[in-house]
Amino acid sequence: MKVLISDSLSEEGLEILRQAGLEVIYKPGLSPEELKQEISEVEGLIIRSGTKVTKEIIASAKKLKVIGRAGTGLDNVDIPSANERGIVVMNVPGGNTLSAAEHTLALLFAMARKIPQANASVRKGLWERKKFMGVELNGKVLGIIGLGRIGNIVAERALCLKMQVLAYDPFVTPDHASKKGIELVSLDELYKRADFITIHTPLTKETHHLLNKEAFAKMKKGVYIINCARGGIIDEEALHEAILLGKVAGAALDVFEKEPVSVDHPLLKLDQVIATPHLGASTVEAQKVVAVEIAKQVVDFLLSGIVRNAVNVPSISAEALKVLQPVLNLSEKIGLLSAQIAEGAIEEVEITYKGELARLEIKPVTLALVKGLLSPFLKEDVNYVNALFRAKERNIKVVEATTEETEDFTSLISVKIKHTQGETLVEGTLFGKKEPRVVRINGFRLDALPEGHMLYIFNEDKPGVIGKIGTILGKHRLNISRMYVGQDPMKKRNVILLSLDQSPTREAIADLEKEESVYLVKPLEL
Ligand SMILES: NC(=O)C1=CN([C@@H]2O[C@H](COP(=O)(O)OP(=O)(O)OC[C@H]3O[C@@H](n4cnc5c(N)ncnc54)[C@H](O)[C@@H]3O)[C@@H](O)[C@H]2O)C=CC1
Ligand SMILES: O=C(O)CCC(=O)C(=O)O
Numbered sequence: 323m324k325v326l327i328s329d330s331l332s333e334e335g336l337e338i339l340r341q342a343g344l345e346v347i348y349k350p351g352l353s354p355e356e357l358k359q360e361i362s363e364v365e366g367l368i369i370r371s372g373t374k375v376t377k378e379i380i381a382s383a384k385k386l387k388v389i390g391r392a393g394t395g396l397d398n399v400d401i402p403s404a405n406e407r408g409i410v411v412m413n414v415p416g417g418n419t420l421s422a423a424e425h426t427l428a429l430l431f432a433m434a435r436k437i438p439q440a441n442a443s444v445r446k447g448l449w450e451r452k453k454f455m456g457v458e459l460n461g462k463v464l465g466i467i468g469l470g471r472i473g474n475i476v477a478e479r480a481l482c483l484k485m486q487v488l489a490y491d492p493f494v495t496p497d498h499a500s501k502k503g504i505e506l507v508s509l510d511e512l513y514k515r516a517d518f519i520t521i522h523t524p525l526t527k528e529t530h531h532l533l534n535k536e537a538f539a540k541m542k543k544g545v546y547i548i549n550c551a552r553g554g555i556i557d558e559e560a561l562h563e564a565i566l567l568g569k570v571a572g573a574a575l576d577v578f579e580k581e582p583v584s585v586d587h588p589l590l591k592l593d594q595v596i597a598t599p600h601l602g603a604s605t606v607e608a609q610k611v612v613a614v615e616i617a618k619q620v621v622d623f624l625l626s627g628i629v630r631n632a633v634n635v636p637s638i639s640a641e642a643l644k645v646l647q648p649v650l651n652l653s654e655k656i657g658l659l660s661a662q663i664a665e666g667a668i669e670e671v672e673i674t675y676k677g678e679l680a681r682l683e684i685k686p687v688t689l690a691l692v693k694g695l696l697s698p699f700l701k702e703d704v705n706y707v708n709a710l711f712r713a714k715e716r717n718i719k720v721v722e723a724t725t726e727e728t729e730d731f732t733s734l735i736s737v738k739i740k741h742t743q744g745e746t747l748v749e750g751t752l753f754g755k756k757e758p759r760v761v762r763i764n765g766f767r768l769d770a771l772p773e774g775h776m777l778y779i780f781n782e783d784k785p786g787v788i789g790k791i792g793t794i795l796g797k798h799r800l801n802i803s804r805m806y807v808g809q810d811p812m813k814k815r816n817v818i819l820l821s822l823d824q825s826p827t828r829e830a831i832a833d834l835e836k837e838e839s840v841y842l843v844k845p846l847e848l
Pocket of ligand 2: 392
């Protein structure tokens with residue numbers, strides 16, 4: 323079998339593949355056209371962040387069984403297309419955490435003391451001591467957006483530098499942060515108080531352009547920004563403007579919306595900006611870890627069918643998977659939906675498997691549910707292998723129970739989420755033993771197919787409200803393909819789930835929120 327490696331990979335990883343008897347085609351830096359050619363005859367593909375595995379590339383891969391990412395982020399892989407073709411996508415979550423955190427600190431120091439600019443000046447034969455006046459880090463406030471693996475290490479190190487550390491992460495409990503000496507605050511407070519802001523979240527719908535014009539306006543004058551996470555999280559045009567206005571004193575960027583970044587990019591014309599070419603994970607140590615680990619995972623999968631760290635397939639045998647697949651799908655959807663409607667940080671998940679489900683092997687089903695629950699916040703950092711571990715790491719208690727008793731259904735998954743703002747209950751079943759159905763949300767009975775772009779609406783049950791919701795969505799050119807209503811006639815409340823042809827825009831959601839009979843609107847991706 324052949325494995326194509328289209329980004330640079332440490333020799334130790336290549337050796338593991340060769341030793342296992344696989345033919346290694348090592349061609350870092352292929353153009354998309356060349357990649358289409360090369361991929362057509364290989365069973366395995368190993369990449370880093372440089373290769374874009376698009377729908378078209380996947381369509382050209384006639385024999386491909388596995389895509390391995392030597393690193394964490396999988397935003398360069400079209401996972402739905404891989405799913406369609408039954409290609410396993412795996413990564414090495416956490417293998418480069420320390421290196422990315424250290425790179426963040428390197429950028430923090432370099433920016434505070436203008437080291438890259440001073441270095442360039444000295445090399446030009448200049449001795450501009452006044453021009454490169456820096457600022458101390460001691461006593462300054464560091465605001466961390468995203469307190470996950472990298473954010474936590476950056477926080478620990480910054481505290482040793484005697485910085486005051488604030489963090490914003492809606493999915494972390496204040497207790498978890500305060501034990502480490504980190505103050506968990508709202509995003510607005512972080513903007514108001516931080517002298518330095520560093521981003522460590524994945525790129526999601528919520529974090530796309532999180533640092534935009536409005537966000538910069540709320541920050542302290544003279545703030546410094548670091549992005550060592552993902553390019554799209556900062557609106558680059560807004561950052562450019564904020565620097566010109568003097569609001570932002572400096573920015574250190576390891577990542578850009580479009581990589582490789584063009585030399586003509588307006589941000590690169592500004593002295594206040596320092597940049598590195600996505601080097602967060604580029605250390606000898608991290609590259610050895612991720613190369614060795616992904617090579618072992620790809621070998622185990624291609625030669626023995628063992629799946630590890632897959633983001634799109636649970637680690638169970640192919641036969642068991644056939645039987646369990648619909649249940650896993652239901653379970654993951656319930657997890658995804660619960661996470662998106664729950665408010666605040668999750669503290670406990672209580673899962674009860676009822677009726678026929680109580681007789682199944684529930685461990686993979688729980689893993690699928692917890693994966694669904696965490697993936698809106700952790701994206702590809704959570705998979706069918708590490709889901710429970712990642713929940714524990716975040717102090718989320720997972721409780722499982724089974725009962726042969728059923729209510730009106732032959733099988734039911736009932737999930738109660740305890741979060742900082744209360745409790746959320748979601749129940750689901752399989753229709754015709756195959757199709758997932760959500761049958762209860764917080765006491766409201768429904769019969770909803772949880773799939774694709776949806777809207778969750780909680781509203782007053784009175785004549786005309788549903789019509790108004792339809793009109794608003796129509797105004798925003800959003801087509802409703804399915805509608806499910808759960809009523810509580812006593813309290814005159816409704817829960818509505820709408821399936822839409824596309825994701826609702828922020829403007830559409832804001833218009834719905836303005837309706838006085840609408841109490842809550844949440845977009846869902848299922
Ligand atoms: N520059 C580079 O070479 C590297 C970049 N990365 C990137 O760094 C980022 C962070 O990685 P890890 O710490 O390993 O991830 P992680 O999954 O451990 O932590 C991410 C944190 O972001 C939080 N989060 C999610 N949505 C949020 C939101 N809307 N607002 C605030 N917080 C939110 C999550 O709750 C989680 O605690 C990822 O984007 C990853 O791809 C990772 C390694 C190397
Ligand atoms: O492979 C690389 O160099 C980039 C690492 C990265 O961005 C990640 O693991 O998310």
